Amino acid sequence: MKFRDGMWLPAEGKRLEYAEEVYSITEREDGKGISLLCPTRKVLQRSDSLNLSTLTIDIAAPFDGAISVEATHWLGALNPGPHFDLYPAGKPDKSDVNIKTSEKYTTLSSGSLSATVKTADHDFDIRFHATDGSKELTSLLNRSIGLAYSPATSNPMQTADMRNLDHYIFTQTTLSVGETVHGLGERFGAFNKVGQAITLWNADGGTSSDQAYKNVPLWISSRGYGIFIDTPDKVELEIGSERCCRVQTSVLGQRLKWYIIHGPTPKEVLQKYSILTGKPGKVPSWSFGLWLSTSFTTNYDESTVNSFLEGMKGRDIPVEVFHFDCFWMKAFHWCDFVFDSKMFPDPKAQITRLKKSGLVKKVCVWVNPYLGQASPVFKMAASKGYLLKRKNGDIFQWDLWQTGMGIIDFTNPEATEWYVGCLQDLFDKGVDSIKTDFAERIPTEDVKWYDSTLDPKKMHNYYAFLYNKIVYEALQDRFGENEAVLFARAATAGTQRFPVQWGGDCESTAEAMAESIRGGLSLGLCGYSFWSVDIGGFEGYPPPWIYKRWVAFGLLCSHSRLHGSNSFRVPWTVDNDDTSDQGCSRTLSKWTALKARLMPYIFSQAQESVRLGIPLSLRAMCLEFPDDPTSWYLDRQFMFGDSLLVAPVFEESGNVEFYLPKGKWTNFFTNQTKQGPGWFKETHNFDTLPLYVRENTVLVLGKWHETRTVYNYNEGVEVCLYYTTAGAKTTVVDSEGEASGVLEVGEDGQLLDQGFLQGAWHLTKNGRSASRPSK
Template sequence: MKFRDGMWMVAEGKRPEYAEEVYSIAEHPAGNSLSLLCPTKRILQRSDSLNLPTLTIDIRAPFDGVISVETTHWLGALNPGPHYDLYPAGKPEKCNPGISKTDTSTTLRSGSISATVKTGNHDFDIRFHATDGSKELTSLLNRSVGFAYSPAPSNQLVTGDMSKFQHYIFTQTTLSVGESVHGLGERFGAFNKVGQAVTLWNADGGTSSDQAYKNIPFWISSRGYGIFIDTPDKVELEVGSERCCRVQTSVEAQRLKWYIIYGPTPKEVLQKYSILTGKPGKVPSWSFGLWLSTSFTTNYDEKTVNSFLEGMKARDIPVEVFHFDCFWLRAFHWCDFVFDSEMFPDPKAQIARLKASGLVKKVCVWINPYLGQASPVFKFAASKGYLLKRKNGDIFQWDLWQTGMGIIDFTNPEACEWYVSCLEGLFDKGVDAIKTDFGERIPSIDVEWFDSSLDPRKMHNYYAFLYNKVVYEAIQDRFGENEAVLFARTATAGTQRFPLQWGGDCESTPEAMAESVRGGLSLGLGGFAFWSVDIGGFEGYPPPWIYKRWVAFGLLCSHSRLHGSNSFRVPWTVDDDDTSEQGCSKTLAKWTSLKARLMPYIFAQAQIAVEQGIPLSLRAMCLEFPEDPTSWFLDRQFMFGDSLLVAPIFEESGDVEFYLPKGRWTSFFTNKTRVGPGWFKEHHQFDTLPLYVRENTILVLGKWHEMRTVYDYAQGVEVCLYQTKPGAKTTVVDSEGEEVGVLEIGEEGHLIDQDFLTGAWHVTRNGRSTIKSKATEN
């Protein structure tokens, strides 16, 4: 939303008003907040205080390293919900607030961050900076805070009828020279958002548009701070795109609140952000294995499912989770939780046979929060008030996706209870995990929720939180707190608490694979630890080379799923069952096996990611190397945990160019080392890619023959030392995520504290064993 036409003119049909000075400051007695009265013109004489608007800016110190800023035009305006569920684990007690003054300024301190307000010469100048004076972060300067009408009113009298006007609040934080901005959800465009106009409004737009399934009102700056916009409402940002030197945030409302979070490192920013909106939930070790789907519109039954899994077993490709996509339900009946009796006459027995065969451990099914009117369940749900209504009392319906589709109203506690009972029916049949698809197409016009106090526009994005929360907690109640797994498509702030998320509908092209990488990187910077993608691409028929390159990328995401639209993703259907070493089947088998071997590292890193509120994979390079300016612009590679660098390949030829930050890096596949910083070019076949291990890493690998993801991560392992120095450490956890020991390099350069390792484990130096050999017991 632009309010100006260039620097000098107002945008057509808009009338912005700006806070022109800080007229007065009220201090809270506790010393933890300031309230600024800011008129929209400078007050040079007493009569200037009449017939003009003011803005109130409340600056507060909620906890150490964080300051909130709330701008309000009319204080009497209601502020209906929903509101984000902040501090889900409790508000931290640690805070060191205080107020200090000089002749020309007032400063509010909140631990490591401070806000200084100039108070002389009719200024409007608010600076956010490190309390110790080491760094200025950003600021609110002249004409940077205000409100706007659209259309422009002819005089103040006509605003007596606000139904004829839209009213916006906006702020413009300064962008420094060279500063970059990242995050704002799962965005598939350029990684650095400077120069972009971004609308935070959940939409089913695929991965090739500026729309996003997961809009997160949080962004992180290369200057060591982040900003969380505290509203699920539709937010529009001009990131250096209205004024090149500012980030403008606007919302159609009477108030706008955001938090500025000081790191100074980006990891610390995310850790503090997770205090506000919640840490990611833990996921079980089995979920890191390969998931295989039936695909979307394909025709399948029990015979089809068994043939897939038997084919995978015959090709040494273990499947941990089998996923039944949409057509486990009857056509026109989505989503009434009733299996298609013609294709699946006894689903409970079928699932039991599937698990008893040993072909798969867990089963997942697809659901969405909608209900087609063809199902008898529709009438039942409508009669009980479980579906969203129009203002006149009609059920809200449209023929979008499902004919006469209704929408489950999760603001109705009884609707939630009923929905959970439907999920329990699936669990009784043997279902272990749920793919929570959709949740983006939530209307905001002519609707009234069961909780009529809620703002329909705010509910559009917030619905994703309620929907996934209900399903996630139902799985927790059945299987245990750390055993719940979703495959969710839509999200908003806080939804990281209900893992995991996947990247939505992508095409089967190298460009779409690159879009997906950018989406995963951006979402990770919103505190989402776990993320996946449709391996091979969702739309279309991937050529074998795309499929194989995507397999390598997909098995190095935190979670890995084969899924398509109208074609299967089992490897032999992609390349006519090429049995060569570089065929689809052998390629998938190698990468699946590699992920299984990496599980001691992956699962230990997963616990750290949850605790710190940071992504496991895809982890943006800037999180690990914030002092390297190049790391803030790398959107074709990522870190998997803190020690593995991954550069997917987007060329059929196998040519790839990637960047290594400062230090010595060792190729996982060859043990050859490279020294960064610098750009490097390599050529790879389909069973390798640039996978580099950071120096001073102790990398614990499972046995050569490990194929599944759940095993004893301390037994028979290979402990690989990569240019380690005294003090280097790594934690080993069990398959439940509990710590079993810490490996450390002692002063003599040898491994100490290793008594907890069992079986025929061994140590390799300067890399790993690249030839299978019998391990020797220590």
């Protein structure tokens, strides 16, 4: 929201008051914070302290490298929940906090990060900087913290009745010359957010607008810090779009709290952010295989499902997970958890037969948190208070998406228990994973939650966290802590704990593929390790070339799923079963096999990504190369783990332009090398793309003929050394994610420890084997 009309005037209908000076500072009793009393005019004489607003600014050191800032107007205002679930693994016990006061300044230090408050000359000036003095990160200067009334008041007496007044709190942190801003959830627009106005409000808006399914109040700066805004409420940001040199954050209410987190690298920012909101959950090795969906509105039954899977097997395309989308239930009955008996008379037996056939190992089904009134279950749920109500006691209903649908009220423990019971019944039938769709359009007006202490506006975004947490923990309870897998669409801060997230409804175009990549990169910069996309695009009928280019991109995401809207995504339906080497079927087969071979690398990198709270894929280039200014603008390529660079192709011709940072890079397919930094152009068929290996990499690959996702990652592997020096190493894990051993290059260029490797493994240097070894 813009509060000003240019630099000089308030916006029409807005009254603004700013913290003009720091009048006094009080130190907290625990020695970990300070409280600033900030009048909204300079107090030059005693009478200036009357008839004016003040802002209280609390600055604290929660843990090393992080400082919280909370601005409050009226301290007596309630602060209802829900609140983000912070410190899920516990708050750090020790912190290095120091407060120093001089004649003109007070400095609060929290490990590597400090905040210095100017106390002289009636100025308002707060600087955030590295404790060692090496760098200033950002600041709060004149007219940078304030409150606003809308409509504008002309007399303080008007604030006696706030029912028709909106009250905002805002802050404006400075943007330095050349500084870029990234993150804020899965955003599909420009990767660098400077110049954009962004509203953090979950919406079902597809992938081609400024709306987002996953709004996360965290942004990362190219100057080595991040800011996490600690509220699930609607947050509005003007990122260099009201004042070009500032990021404005505003909320409707009496208080605004955020944390500034010092890296100095973006990886370190995310690692410290994970202390606040939690690390991503681990996912099992089988989940990295290919997922095949029925698609959304298509007709299917058991014979259709079997024909898909038999067709995939006949074309050498292993499928790890088969997904039943919405119409496993009757139309108008979503989501009552009852299989359509006409199409699926015995679902448990069908799933048993499906797995026994060997065509697929796992089964996933679609659910949402809504309930259509046509289902007999609706009356039961309504009578027991399981559904969200209006203020007058009616069930909240509308005809958007599902006729007369209600919304499960997860603040009611009994409703949650019932919902989990429905999930457990699915698990009894053989279901292994859940696609948790929707949860964005949660109403905020004329609603009353079972827990009436909660603020409906805050529940809008937070509902996605509750919904996914409940389903994820139900899966953990049944299958084990590290065996739970979702395919989730809506998210907010903390939802990275419940993987996997996917990118939502994209069109079947090259432009939509680029949008999806930008979305995945932005979400990854909010601490999400695992992300997927509808391969081929969701909406429409992808032409063969789009499908094949998307296959190459999709199989190099952490998770890979074929899914569409009103058309199937099995390859032979896309190109009339072109059996040539460059047809859809052969292309999909090759990329699926490549991902299987990469599993020793992928699954090892997955464990490290979870440990650090960083993305596996898509990993923004700036995470690996933060000192390269170009890396902060690259939104058409990404890293898969720390060693593989991927540049998807967006042209039917195969022409592609990409950037290699400093160093020697080896083409995975040809072993040819290029020296960065620089831009390069290549042309690719459908079975390759720019896939480059970083120098000093020890890359472990599965056997040439390996097409499975789950196997012994220590046996018969190829260990590839890419221009390594002494000390280069990699951790090899088993299919459960446990470390088997470390391969490290010694001074003589040989591997120091090989004892844990099994079978006929072999070593290659400066690339991989160019041809399949004889059996």
